[in-house]
Amino acid sequence: MSADPKTQLADLLRAALKSVAPEQADTPIHLERPKQADHGDFATNLALQLARPLRRNPRELAALLLGELPADALVAKAEVAGAGFINFTLAAGAKTAVVREVLARGDAFGRGVRKGVKTQIEFVSANPTGPLHVGHGRGAAYGASLASLLEFAGFDVTREYYINDAGRQMDILALSTWLRYLAFFGIEVPFPPNAYQGGYVIDMAREMRDAHQGRFARVTLEAVLAGTPGLPPRERKDDEAKAQREAHLDRLIANAKQLLAEDYAWVHGFALNEQLGDCREDLQEFGVHFDKWFSEKSLFDTGLVERAVAELERRGHIYVQDGAKWFRSSGFGDEKDRVVQRENGMYTYFASDIAYHLNKYERGYDRIIDIWGADHHGYIARVRGAVAALGLPPDRLEVALVQFAVLYRNGQKASMSTRAGDFVTLRELRREVGNDACRFFYVLRKSDQHLDFDLDLAKSQTNENPVYYVQYAHARVCSVLQQWGGDVAELAEVTLAPLASERELALCAQLGVFAEVVQNAAADHAPHMIAFYLKDLAGEFHGWYNAERMLVDDEAVRGARLALACAVKQVLASGLRMLGVSAPESM
């Protein structure tokens, strides 16, 4: 298979460059697609770049380069323009050739060849303490799309979810569930305002009661509350009151562990499994798949957390102060040092995260991509620092930040606190808007850009969602092909000479950039570029569709046009697939 026009042109230019200026033969050759049609199909600023080192007029250099350009059937016209650009117009045959290539390669068209680059992507990783909300949804849609995109670009991708099953938040969930459960047996412990308020907690408590009756209720109100500092008045919002509420909660947890003894692990595990199961189901319905669910707790069970901290210590990056162990992250680009092991002997979340990243490296990934909420950006320096301190190459670790989605309802910001139980869940959103619109909408802007998610708009005006525009183009092609009724496979052999109108050639050019868009989007971690590309491609198609008929009597014209439409359909399907959006045959 011949190389694509862009590489061929670059080769021709390289040859010309070598004879015009051998000493500058390494100058990178940049070819771009001009915005204006009369600037041809490709343009290069090579002469402008050479002007400075060679101390020569750029237009003269451009003319010299053109003089030395080897003749090739690919190029129909090449001319010097503007300040010293060289504009190329391709032969019509070179432009339409992409149609045959798409039809020949099918799903594989546009795929990159970087096989063997092991890439791990970790995303969502929400605490399993309640339903996923709209913010998690964005991380899920972004991560899943990026993973598919990288895979399409040729990387060997593993998708991973990190389960925070070892921390205080899980204890709070277990406690919350237990307190709701106790209420069924007349033990009415005042429900702490900083425990999980959501109705799903009561549902879990009810399940516990139905399955186990009073097994976990052989306690008294006094015993549950023993030693707690009590709750400050609701209206108090000062730091002291907050600290007291947290202390109250911690004491309740301690009491629960003591009173339930071995049953505490059961309650904890029950709540975890319920929420994790719900989360998995939710993501699966959303078309988001994971290859591995990695437990934070397992890092403790296998002793990796201990080993990671010990390794940092061995390398001299740990010191003790105020009874706690500190990692000297300030020596690795962080703004200050961080605690890894508390005064009470407990490891911090940071410690297990160091261990987790050590584990990722030990599994031998070439690229490790973490997708975090943008509020974690202050966390990057310390994790990267820890990686470096462990003697691992920090360049392999890439962090992509996803800004929160801010919900608007009736023009008002909607609250999204999980603990308050007042938020819109991903599941609710999916049911209202549909998975396709949801996935597309989420990746329609750069991930590090704030997303104003207007619920009313997304719910009530689904027909205006751009996803339908792209899907409609796909369905239209399917519809025409069906009415034609011929053998699609034969279209791959058809002569493409009848494709000559401006619209048809522009459409071919659009198909031709697909592989490039994929590579750029992959390099930038930017699946939104795929979404925008699809919108553009669909737009070109709709315009053409309205201007020309495909099912005409002239067999040659009909064949060529159907072949083009078929190629468009293929690329639309490939792109939509990357974004986790369906490509319907009819709608």
Next chain:
RNA sequence: GCGCCCGUAGCUCAGCUGGAUAGAGUACUGCCCUCCGAAGGCAGGGGUCGUGCGUUCGAAUCGCGCCGGGCGCGCCA
């Protein structure tokens, strides 16, 4: 206070890593279904790219200073 992100059409956003006359969608105006799907197309108005310097052949894009907005700065996770 320090750090990161952002400021482009009335609104929501792109802008291919420095290129030629800054683009879509939406909204507004006027057209196009006896015609493969009108969830579509065509045409039109709409801009000091927050702002001021600088870097160079050339800046929405790179650097610095302001102005405005978001987020983060725990022995929480």
